[in-house]
Amino acid sequence: MYVLRNWSVRNAGTLEWFYSGFSRTLVFADPLFRLIGYERLERPVAAIEASVKGLLFDCRMCGQCILSKTGMSCSMNCPKSLRNGPCGGVRPNGMCEVKPEMRCVWVAALDGAVQMSNPNAINSINPPLDRSMEGRSSWLRETRETVEVETLHCLGDVNHSEKGETV
């Protein structure tokens, strides 16, 4: 919903704070997810994610969420699906070139980004979308990836301390 979408950008900082808590909970629940099986969870979780994020951000479920880089403005609402900043046609009043009744998602992103913990994340280049991930849950993917990275780190630490002990 357009009104809610604008609200989300205005409250990007709060939403980021909320999401960081939420994602920690998901990471905490990882053993449970593994027990049930991530693949089995995919459909129900994706459905919940789609409705929550659809409401708040007009999310299109691209499956590779970059909301935390774009100040909570979903770049998939750009009629040109641009994932790396606006086209050259933004109107002087900040509205979209293609849909003059909509604020350019990247103008909104700039507003939202200043509220984020890393305001410069908006400047990094995003790879082209992998359309095969469309419709899949970003929450689950991120949870899984975070846990994998953390496990790697732990292993690294263990190796370190083991080395430390042997020396």
Add this chain to the structure above:
Amino acid sequence: MNVHPAASSDPGLALDRTAVQNTERPVPNTGMGRLESVLKSGRFAVTAELAPPDSADPQDVFDRAAVFEGCVDAINATDGSGANVHMSSVAVSALLKARGQTPVMQISCRDRNRIAIQGDALGAAALGIENILCISGDGVQVGDHPGAKPVFDLGSISLLETLRKMRDEKQFLSGRPLTTPPRLFLGAAANPFMTPRDFRVRRLKLKVDAGAQFIQTQYCFDVDILRSFMADVCSQRLDERAYILVGIGPLASAKSARWIRSHVPGVHVSEEIVNRMERAEKPAEEGRRICVELIQQIREIPGVAGVHIMAARQERHVADIVRKSGVRVDSRAQSET
């Protein structure tokens, strides 16, 4: 940069040799394309935009290019500009190349996905096309087929990265290796006049980071804004990483000046120019005079490497505008000393 291994077997080059004799001056064969070597030599470059015909006759392309003979360093072949159907930019570029001209092939992300675009880039390079300008493209709703599917599989930045990867890493976007990489001089568009201001240099920097070696900007009708933009560009040393060609074009009438001002997002026509067009007895002539003055002023701005002339429906006046601006004479004199 290495000479393209496929160059010797390039079918365009055989035709080239006869045509080259007619072109005005040879450029040192440094193994790079003409546009790139002109820019590298520090000469003020002039490029112009050709509107591809709505026709299957190659002669229409040659006729449209003939007006630029001897007055430009490269000719842009637009890719479905304004979301209207025209002859494809690959074909126009190949035809120009075969005539010894230097095309800049534009690729828009609107109509083709990553599979088609990468294939086109390979094919273009095989036909001897060296310069590719990567743009996002206009939305389909402004063109003659508003019901078309807007593809936008890639954006201008991911397109730049993709082509750079093909050239430098000899790989497709998927990571699959290719045997002979395309030798490409990569360009991008920039808009020094866009709002919000924050994006002006930021976008340019992203594009340079992604692989843009030259930039052609949106129409400049406000030199003051351009000056401050270029100052920012130079302070970030982006002018050392990419050649910046400023877009210009002659206004046809006061009406069109006002229309562009209020209807074309991203173009800013200064108050002074609108007034001059309104006061002029012969607005079309005044428009061209303004264009000549703009070139001369733009030339003095540090960091600017050239101009890109987009003279929609006034292409026949381009040679005159370039001559009056004096930039080519100066640059030739400079290169001779």
